Amino acid sequence: MADLKTNFCGLQSPNPFWLASGPPTNTGGQVMRAFEAGWGGAVWKTIGDPIRNTSSRYGAIDLNGVKMMGLNNIELISDRSIETNLREITEVKKRFPKHLVIASLMVESKREVWQDIVRRAEDAGSDALELNFGCPHGMSERGMGAAVGQVPEYTEMITSWAKQVAQTPVISKLTPNVTDITRIAAAAEQGGADAVSLINTINSLMSVDLESFAPTPNVAGKSSHGGYCGPAVKPIALHLISSVAKKIKIPIVGIGGIGNWRDAAEHIAVGATCVQVCTAAMHYGFRIVEDMADGLAAYMDDHAYGRIEDFRGRAIPNVLDWGDLDLNYKVIARIDRELCIGCQLCYAACEDGAHQAIERADATGGGKKNTNGMGVHVPRIIDEECVGCNLCALVCPVDRCITMVQVDTGLPPMSWKQRTGQAG
Amino acid sequence: MNLRETAPKLSPEQYEKNFAESPPAMTSRQAAIEAARCLYCFDAPCISACPTHIDVPTFIKKISSDNLRGSARVILEANILGHSCGRVCPTEVLCEGACVMHEKQEKPIEIGRLQRFAVDYVLDRNIQLFHAGQPNGKRVACVGAGPASLACAAELAKFGYLVTIFDRNELPGGLDTHGIAAYKLRAKDSLREVDLIRALGVEFRQNTTVGRDVLFEKLEKDFDAIFIGIGLGETWDLKIPGDELDGVVGAMEFIEPTKTRAFKDVPVGRRVACIGAGNTAIDVVTAAKRLGAEQVHLIYRRGETDMPAFRYEYDLAKLDGVTFHWRTQPTRAIGQDGKVSALECVHTRSESAADGSRKIATIPGSEFIIDVDLIVRAIGQKPVTQLLHEVAAVALRENGTIAVNKNHQTGNPKYFAAGDCVNGGKEVVDAVAEGMAAARGIDAWCGSPRAKQA
Known part of the structure; x- marks a missing residue:
């Protein structure tokens, strides 16, 4: 049986699944219920000078009847006093000594203020600290959150302030709302951070009500840009984590679009040591962690990975610059006649959206009949025209009906860099 | 209709429940999810x-x-x-x-x-999606106000024709209003749909029988073309003794009141037998059950696998608790004071005739009697095209349906026809498709006149 225990900067986490700093970790009561449900750690809702929130605060995008493909929020850090939060951290740690409680912190950009909150959080018993340099809305207008995380020098400076007094691991949480996140990650490492966590939410305006022209989330007919998260952002997170993983040596905590074990495993494969989850828990509750752990263990058992380290970062070497990809590798599409249902979506996609490499079936549908005796129009790939783009396989609604098969070009591998003499 | 014994009346709520639209309308969310599939x-x-x-x-x-x-x-x-x-x-x-x-x-x-x-x-929301075309000066008469006529009239009105519909019934809509099971389509919904066609400027002359109240000669004089969409008529007789008894009725005669009257006012026997096993027979037995009949029998001279009704229609009748008598043929309706009280049936078997075809033969001695208060015939409808005999050159086929070419034009070039009176009895959607095709045929024959846009 796979062992999900994870070593993070010398701390033992029962599993790699932590709740991210956000509404699900607002109170001690929630965090304790989460631990009972199986979460290995929780990053407390960001502690700082209490704020006042708006009503409403969240907006979502649904896709074809599926709810909350993406979520955004304009909620700020904790609206409860620092004392209350720290007292509850102490209580939680007393009840759950083996689970990780990480205090997320955000205060004004002054050395003594940061160092004071670091000491108080550690005195309360938190196992580690996460410096919130990522919150893209509200707090950034006050010179905090993303206002820090968007400037490498500020990120390095404040990280170093925290490190000067911290006894526990310090995680700098990064915002994706920057031109080059690897520079910010390097600055955090330079400032002495023990780890980075990414991505924080992405700047977004959720939607516009076309009757009132009020954007959402609607606050008295107005809105403001907020932080976007949920299933839609996973590809952005995977890209940024893999980029950062190539740049720095310290551990990474993966955040962004994780809703199940598979998403988590992908984050781990591009270099995450642990992962944080928020939207999925907001959507379905803490119970989702059971399948995250169960599914990840099953995957690891199937692949004989005894520990998470056995597959962590395994995808990183495969993420290359485009110029290093083999231009002589070729695949073309194959349609399985038996599986084809005759929707001809591949034809429409290839003809209008790609390379005109699919031919429609003739009037007889090539002879295939459905259960009601009607012709099933199985299209045909024109091998000579197929560039192997994948589009037909992506639009095909039937599993394994269209596959991309490798064809031997008879040529040795050659990248763009090799072709143009830039190969190092 | 005078019945020996009628089924006990149900509460108004129970009637509404029994005849509720099935399946129910979708909610927005259900529609969104289904549409996304x-x-x-x-x-x-x-x-x-x-x-x-x-x-x-x-x-x-x-x-x-x-x-x-x-x-x-x-x-x-x-x-x-x-x-x-x-x-x-x-x-x-x-x-x-x-x-x-x-x-x-x-x-x-x-x-x-x-x-x-x-x-x-x-x-x-009474959203008007279509408008009559600019008047092109041509006039068309549509005889009958069923689906074929309505479709033909709507299409012509959009082209700019002035269309008048002549119909013998008090209410327009044909079978949609009078003959389709109420849990599928209520008369009021059919009439709401007729309003879409009325809004295109089509004129309706109800309670007007062509050939009696208005003569074809008159139509020929007043209109540039005449469309015949008169559907089918009475149900065929059983041709058995007792056929004339009170309580032996045709399917349409039985179903129509379920559409046009309050359910409590629709006469139904405590025990009902329906002869035939087509989709209309299913409409009859399910309606009888829903009206409160206690025993409902469906009698069919062939086997279960031969039944012409669609599978899901059959399933519906089974769920309603109808008793099916396969390979059974009625031989005699038995009366009491002129009212039907029982039906004598005999079992049948399929035999090979000398020429190799299969024929149905009765099994002597297998007679049995079912107590009934109402017998409904659902063995197909007679054509009503006799009235066309007076119209020169409109040719009828051997089965009484009207012969037309691919433009739905009859032997008389001024006359077009579509729907059940041409196809012998198909679905509403077939009548619509044919009615629209006939409209295009009429338009082509008239030279596709279009008014110049002002």
Whole structure:
């Protein structure tokens, strides 16, 4: 049986699944219920000078009847006093000594203020600290959150302030709302951070009500840009984590679009040591962690990975610059006649959206009949025209009906860099 | 109708429950989820499977994008009776039967219910999607106010023709209003749909029998073309002793009151027998059950696998608790004081005739008697085309249906015809498709006149 225990900067986490700093970790009561449900750690809702929130605060995008493909929020850090939060951290740690409680912190950009909150959080018993340099809305207008995380020098400076007094691991949480996140990650490492966590939410305006022209989330007919998260952002997170993983040596905590074990495993494969989850828990509750752990263990058992380290970062070497990809590798599409249902979506996609490499079936549908005796129009790939783009396989609604098969070009591998003499 | 014993009356709530639209209308959320399942096939098979070729993927995608008005327009442009067709079409053997989801071993898209959802949206809001064309100076008379005539009239009105519909009934709509099971389509919904056609400027002359109240000669003088969409008439007789007893009625005679009267005022026996096993027979037995009949028998001279009713119609009757008598033929209706009280039947078997064909033979000595208060004949309808004998050159086929060419033109070039009176009795959607084709035929024959836009 796979062992999900994870070593993070010398701390033992029962599993790699932590709740991210956000509404699900607002109170001690929630965090304790989460631990009972199986979460290995929780990053407390960001502690700082209490704020006042708006009503409403969240907006979502649904896709074809599926709810909350993406979520955004304009909620700020904790609206409860620092004392209350720290007292509850102490209580939680007393009840759950083996689970990780990480205090997320955000205060004004002054050395003594940061160092004071670091000491108080550690005195309360938190196992580690996460410096919130990522919150893209509200707090950034006050010179905090993303206002820090968007400037490498500020990120390095404040990280170093925290490190000067911290006894526990310090995680700098990064915002994706920057031109080059690897520079910010390097600055955090330079400032002495023990780890980075990414991505924080992405700047977004959720939607516009076309009757009132009020954007959402609607606050008295107005809105403001907020932080976007949920299933839609996973590809952005995977890209940024893999980029950062190539740049720095310290551990990474993966955040962004994780809703199940598979998403988590992908984050781990591009270099995450642990992962944080928020939207999925907001959507379905803490119970989702059971399948995250169960599914990840099953995957690891199937692949004989005894520990998470056995597959962590395994995808990183495969993420290359485009110029290093083999231009002589070729695949073309194959349609399985038996599986084809005759929707001809591949034809429409290839003809209008790609390379005109699919031919429609003739009037007889090539002879295939459905259960009601009607012709099933199985299209045909024109091998000579197929560039192997994948589009037909992506639009095909039937599993394994269209596959991309490798064809031997008879040529040795050659990248763009090799072709143009830039190969190092 | 005078019955020996009638079924006890039900409460108004129970009647409404029994005749509630089945399946119920979709909620917005159900429609959104179901519409999202549609793959949006290219050159989709559901389109070709629909006699009126409604662009199904397009109207479903418009439901997905919350463009319900556009969705309804796509439906009604192809089929002005999309409202009733969404309810009464045998979708299982048409659009939904062709859905590619079958090949995926998945449930086909609920096209009929989605169509209802979209069309209900515009009807509930009285949204006028179509307008009469600029008058082109031509006039057409449509005889009959059923689906074929309504479709033909609507299409012609859009082209700019002035259309007058002549119909013998008090209410327009033909079978939609009078003859289709009430849980599929209520008369008021059929009439709501008729209003769509009325809004195109089509004039309705109800309670007017052509050939009696108005003569064909007069129509020929007043109109440039005449469309015949008179459907079918009385149910065939059983041709058994006792056929004339009170309580032996035709299917239409039995179903019509369920559409046009309050359910409590519809006469139904405590025990009912229906002869025949087509879709109309299913409408009869299910209506009888829902009206409160305690025992309902369906009698069919062939076997279960031979029954012409669609499978899902049969399933419906089974769920309603109808008793089926296969390979059984009625021999005699027995009366008491002139009212029917029992039906004598005999078992049958299939025999090979000398020429190799199969024929039904009765089994002597296998007679049995069923106590009944009402016998409903559902063995097909007679043509009513006799009235056309007075019209020169309109040729009838041997079975009494009207002979037409591909433009739905009869032997007399001024006369066009479509629907049940031509095809011998098919679905509403077939009548619509034919009625529209006839409209195009009439238009072509008139030289496709179009008024100059002002």
